[in-house]
Amino acid sequence: MPEAFIARLQVSDLHKLQHIPNIIVGHPSTDYEEWIQEEMGRLNHIRKIRAHAQAIRAAYLFKQLAERSTNDNTD
Secondary structure, eight states: OOHHHHHHHHTTTGGGTTTOSOOOOSOHHHHHHHHHHHHHHHHHHHHHHHHHHHHHHHHHHHHHHHHHHHHHHHO
């Protein structure tokens, strides 16, 4: 695509494209590999965040269960 068209999409016509989740600007044969690596990095980061959140939630639930057990034994 002409560079002027790409520039317009990135600046003045950006609002027309904001509902599209992924847009690759450039020639796919040269940018695709780099884009895949970036996306894989993002996905790995998201997976780590989710795993951490699950561990925190599990620890919280375990603590609640332990407190209930302690309270049931003292009553």
